[in-house]
Structures are given as C-alpha cells and as structure tokens.
Amino acid sequence: MHPALSVISFTTLSGAGYGLAFVLATGHGNPGALSTKIAWFVALALITIGFLSSTLHLGNPQRAWRAVSQWKSSWLSREGCMCFISYVPLCLLAGMSIFYNSFDLTLGYIGAICCAITVYCTAMIYASLRTIASWHTGWTPAFYLAFALTGGTLIYVGFFGPPTGSRSTEIWIYLCMVFLVCSWAVKYGWSHRAERVGYGKSTMESATGLGNIGKVRLLERPHAMGNYLTNEMAFRIGRKHAQKLNRIALLLGLVLPLILLALALQIASVAAFFTIVAALSFMAGVFVDRWLFFATARHAVGLYYGGDDALMPAE
Amino acid sequence: MTSLPQSTNKKLGLVIDLDTCVGCHACVINCKEWNTSGYGTALSDQDPYGANPTGAWLNRIHTFEVVPDKPKGQGVGEVIGTAGEARVVHFPKSCLHCEDAPCVTVCPTGASYKRSEDGIVLVDEDKCIGCGLCAWSCAYGAREMDLAAGVMKKCTLCVDRIYNEELQEVDRQPACVRTCPAGARHFGDFADPNSNVSLLVAERGGFDLMPEQDNKPVNKYLPPRPRSDLGEGADLGAAHTEESTEGASGLLGWIDRALSPSSKQKEAN
Numbered sequence: 001m002h003p004a005l006s007v008i009s010f011t012t013l014s015g016a017g018y019g020l021a022f023v024l025a026t027g028h029g030n031p032g033a034l035s036t037k038i039a040w041f042v043a044l045a046l047i048t049i050g051f052l053s054s055t056l057h058l059g060n061p062q063r064a065w066r067a068v069s070q071w072k073s074s075w076l077s078r079e080g081c082m083c084f085i086s087y088v089p090l091c092l093l094a095g096m097s098i099f100y101n102s103f104d105l106t107l108g109y110i111g112a113i114c115c116a117i118t119v120y121c122t123a124m125i126y127a128s129l130r131t132i133a134s135w136h137t138g139w140t141p142a143f144y145l146a147f148a149l150t151g152g153t154l155i156y157v158g159f160f161g162p163p164t165g166s167r168s169t170e171i172w173i174y175l176c177m178v179f180l181v182c183s184w185a186v187k188y189g190w191s192h193r194a195e196r197v198g199y200g201k202s203t204m205e206s207a208t209g210l211g212n213i214g215k216v217r218l219l220e221r222p223h224a225m226g227n228y229l230t231n232e233m234a235f236r237i238g239r240k241h242a243q244k245l246n247r248i249a250l251l252l253g254l255v256l257p258l259i260l261l262a263l264a265l266q267i268a269s270v271a272a273f274f275t276i277v278a279a280l281s282f283m284a285g286v287f288v289d290r291w292l293f294f295a296t297a298r299h300a301v302g303l304y305y306g307g308d309d310a311l312m313p314a315e
Numbered sequence: 316m317t318s319l320p321q322s323t324n325k326k327l328g329l330v331i332d333l334d335t336c337v338g339c340h341a342c343v344i345n346c347k348e349w350n351t352s353g354y355g356t357a358l359s360d361q362d363p364y365g366a367n368p369t370g371a372w373l374n375r376i377h378t379f380e381v382v383p384d385k386p387k388g389q390g391v392g393e394v395i396g397t398a399g400e401a402r403v404v405h406f407p408k409s410c411l412h413c414e415d416a417p418c419v420t421v422c423p424t425g426a427s428y429k430r431s432e433d434g435i436v437l438v439d440e441d442k443c444i445g446c447g448l449c450a451w452s453c454a455y456g457a458r459e460m461d462l463a464a465g466v467m468k469k470c471t472l473c474v475d476r477i478y479n480e481e482l483q484e485v486d487r488q489p490a491c492v493r494t495c496p497a498g499a500r501h502f503g504d505f506a507d508p509n510s511n512v513s514l515l516v517a518e519r520g521g522f523d524l525m526p527e528q529d530n531k532p533v534n535k536y537l538p539p540r541p542r543s544d545l546g547e548g549a550d551l552g553a554a555h556t557e558e559s560t561e562g563a564s565g566l567l568g569w570i571d572r573a574l575s576p577s578s579k580q581k582e583a584n
C-alpha cells in the first residue's frame with residue numbers, strides 16, 4: 001500500500017496524543033502545575049494536528065464533516081465520531097487544569113476510555129479490510145493501542161513528569177521500559193504473522209478462477225503505465241528496503257530508548273534530557289514502523305497484476 | 316446509508332465469457348466513452364498526451380497465461396489444454412456489484428451504496444470525500460479515484476442506459492455488453508433463474524472471483540472451454556500408407572520404378 005505521509009502522521013501523532021491524554025486523564029500530573037497544563041495542551045495539539053493531517057489525503061476535504069454519518073457500518077466513520085466525542089471530556093479536563101487548577105477523576109476515566117476507543121477505531125479502519133491479509137487481524141488494534149500508550153507515557157515522563165531524581169521518576173522510567181518491551185513484543189507478534197500470511201487465502205488462481213487449468217501468470221497488464229490501483233495498492237520500495245528499515249525502527253523505537261532510560265536511572269543530573277531523547281527516538285521509530293506497516297502491505301488486487309513478482313523491484 | 320440492503324429485488328450483473336473474449340479492448344473504450352459523458356463527473360486522464368499518461372477507467376482487460384499441468388491425451392475436446400502448452404486468457408474486469416460489498420460498508424459518508432431495487436452499487440459523487448477506503452476494501456480493483464474531481468469512480472452497470480427509454484431497446488444494456496464484437500459479455504438479472512445470464516452460468520459452470528474474500532460477487536465468469544490436443548485425432552496409420560507406393564501402375568508406376576534404387580544399386584550400397 002502507498003504509505004501516504006498524511007496517514008502515517010495522523011496515526012502516529014494522534015496515537016501519541018491520545019496516549020498522553022490517557023495518562024493525564026487517569027489522574028497523573030498535578031492539575032495546578034504548569035507542566036501539566038502544557039501537557040494537556042500538547043496532547044490536544046497532537047490529536048488535532050493528527051486529524052487535520054488525515055484530511056490532507058482526501059480528494060474533497062471540504063466535505064469531511066459527512067464522515068461522521070455512517071457509524072453504523074464504517075470504522076472510519078466511527079473513528080471520526082469518537083474523535084469529536086472524546087474532545088468533550090478531554091477539553092473539559094484540559095480547561096479545568098489550565099483555568100481552575102482542578103481535576104475530576106470520573107470525567108478523567110470517561111476521557112481515558114474515549115482515548116482508548118478512538119485509537120481502537122483508528123486501528124480497526126485497517127484491521128477490518130479483508131483485502132489486506134496482514135492487517136486483517138486482532139494484532140493490528142493491539143499494537144496500535146500498545147504504541148499509543150507507550151508513546152504517551154514516554155512523552156509524559158520525558159517532558160512533563162515529576163522532577164527527576166525522585167523515587168516517583170524511577171518508577172515511571174521502569175514503567176516506560178516495561179511498556180517499551182511489551183509494545184514491541186505485541187508488534188513482533190503482528191510482524192511474525194504478517195511475514196507468513198502473504199495474500200491470505202487468495203492466489204492468482206482464485207483471483208482469476210483459472211486454477212483448475214494450471215498455474216496462472218500475468219501475460220500482459222491492462223494498461224501501459226501505472227494507474228490509481230498500482231500507485232495506491234502495489235507499492236514497491238517498501239519491500240525492497242523492508243529489512244533495513246525494520247532494523248532502524250527497532251533501533252530507534254526500542255533499543256535506543258531502553259539504553260537512554262537505563263542511563264537516566266544511573267545519571268540523575270541529566271535524566272530529564274535522556275528521557276526526552278528516549279521519547280523522541282521512540283516516536284521516530286514508530287514513524288518508520290508505521291511507514292513499513294503501509295509500504296509492505298500486500299493488497300489482493302496485486303494478484304491481478306502478477307502478485308509478488310510484479311511488486312518486487314527489478315534488481 | 317452505507318449499510319447493505321437485506322436483499323435486492325433484482326440482481327443485475329454481467330456474465331463474462333473467458334472463452335470468447337478476444338482481448339480487443341472495445342468494451343474498455345466504449346465504457347470510457349459512455350461514462351466520461353454520462354453518470355457523474357467526467358473520467359479524467361492525467362498527462363494524457365505526455366510521457367506518463369494515466370487515468371480513471373471503469374473496465375480493464377488483463378491477459379493471463381495458464382500452463383496446464385495435467386497429462387495430455389484424454390480424447391478430443393476433453394482436455395483444457397496440453398500439459399506444458401500455454402493457454403492465453405483475456406480477462407475483462409469491472410465492478411462485480413457484490414451482494415456483500417465491503418466498499419459500501421466502509422464508506423464513512425454514505426456516498427457508496429447498493430440499490431435495493433436492482434443491486435447496483437453506485438457512488439453519490441456529491442457526498443464522496445475521496446478518502447479511497449472503498450478502493451482499499453475492494454479485492455478486485457474495481458474502483459479508481461478520479462484525480463481531477465477527487466471522487467471515486469466505478470462501474471454503474473450503465474444505469475443511465477439500461478433504464479433509458481430515450482434509447483432503442485437494443486441499446487438498453489451496458490456499453491461494454493453492447494459493444495463487444497465477440498459476444499463475450501452478457502447482461503441480465505441473476506435473481507431470475509430463467510434469465511439469460513442464470514442459464515449461461517448453469518450451463519457453462521460460471522464461477523465467482525476470489526470466493527474466499529466473502530464478497531458474494533453478482534457478476535460471474537465462464538471458464539475457457541476444453542479444447543483438443545494439437546495433432547490429436549490425426550490417424551498415424553494413414554500417414555504410413557501415404558508413403559507406400561505398392562500397387563502403383565501406369566505412368567506413376569513407371570516413375571516409381573525409375574526413381575527407386577535398383578536391386579543392384581542396393582547391393583552396391
């Protein structure tokens with residue numbers, strides 16, 4: 001699938017924003033502290049920037065408001081609805097903290113649940129597609145949720161957490177390390193399945209119905225140049241550099257943050273710096289990983305264009 | 316709403332005959348011709364006269380090569396082909412107007428819908444935001460974004476022809492069906508077991524594309540007919556007797572005797 005920058009930014013930024021909002025909404029951070037006020041602002045900004053960037057890939061963004069109407073059947077619509085619904089408790093909570101230095105735990109839990117549902121809906125847009133076998137699994141919402149929580153927690157600890165050196169900071173850093181390992185373990189589960197699933201049950205033989213004759217090969221494609229389908233569904237570069245990019249994603253998203261957090265535990269004087277870099281590194285890793293999520297996805301329509309033979313770039 | 320109708324009164328669709336299609340692309344061209352000036356916005360092309368022309372088309376013809384792997388020699392007209400010898404199959408592909416159409420249910424705006432009266436899947440272009448999710452959900456690649464208008468285009472089954480009383484009755488069928496010079500495309504109602512398309516499917520063993528995707532496509536494809544092996548049916552015994560000159564008489568007999576090596580020459584050799 002074509003890895004549109006707007007969709008990658010949307011899923012990673014809004015994911016981190018909801019993760020951060022989740023941490024704040026579950027009662028962390030002193031509502032009167034400046035850092036908490038800024039954190040609320042940053043969470044809402046990440047969510048909003050994410051959603052605005054998602055409208056960039058629309059052919060007619062001026063009609064985007066219509067997207068909240070079909071929540072009965074469409075995960076994309078559900079996600080749009082949840083985005084607006086979750087703004088209500090999150091904006092109220094942010095307002096309470098920023099203007100009244102206060103916090104309400106009941107409203108907080110409502111907000112936190114809204115955050116989780118919204119991220120789940122985002123993931124289900126992709127997980128609900130039968131055409132892309134690697135996405136069509138419960139692992140997809142699992143790792144979207146895991147990355148959102150880990151990203152949100154890392155950003156919270158890095159930028160807005162309790163003063164460094166305190167006992168509380170140490171616990172937060174250990175928690176981040178656990179989240180990091182767990183979320184990449186979930187992602188590993190997804191990748192392990194994705195590498196093997198290919199086109200799922202579909203083959204060039206089932207796509208053409210000619211399997212009872214013999215092995216099917218594309219002799220001539222229907223058009224000389226590319227078209228919307230080949231540009232959108234049959235992306236080449238992803239697979240070519242997939243292994244290298246996977247290692248980069250793991251390095252930035254898991255290894256580097258773990259080392260930096262371990263250092264932050266040892267050297268209290270620069271712990272704040274290390275946790276901030278760890279958070280940024282994780283986000284960069286997730287960004288690369290999300291790029292791969294799209295770029296390496298095999299869409300069933302590729303079978304009408306010769307399957308993987310057509311997708312692999314000529315050496 | 317983008318929920319699918321429980322059932323449709325008619326199931327209008329196409330039967331495409333993979334045996335008959337010659338891959339001439341006439342249906343592709345006539346589809347573009349009719350639909351660029353018909354339902355919805357024009358079907359735009361990008362860089363049409365330049366180095367990298369692309370555009371939105373609602374019907375495309377792929378060509379596949381199938382190499383039979385079954386052993387040969389099952390009698391004339393009974394094999395689908397000879398093992399190791401390729402069969403070329405031209406493969407027209409347009410929207411299959413699925414009964415369980417995922418392109419309809421994923422649509423966030425209600426632009427994509429399936430009509431309860433005849434089962435045709437359409438896009439209301441005034442509601443389409445051009446998110447492309449319906450194209451992602453279609454296993455058949457039946458939907459293409461119009462990059463100029465930013466809305467999704469798809470086969471309408473020529474809804475503006477089939478009910479159009481301004482046209483002569485013979486023209487009230489989809490442009491691709493009307494134009495096919497080989498008669499490889501048939502239009503009709505699959506809900507009627509006695510319709511032309513239902514009978515064709517029953518007679519020729521019409522099948523679904525990618526049944527494992529659970530879309531329940533309405534359009535059906537007819538398989539290539541069996542054909543005989545090359546040379547099968549030729550009488551090898553007859554070929555042998557043609558070489559024999561035994562019993563030749565008259566002029567031909569004299570020529571035969573004159574040209575045949577004599578018994579003396581045979582011994583010398």
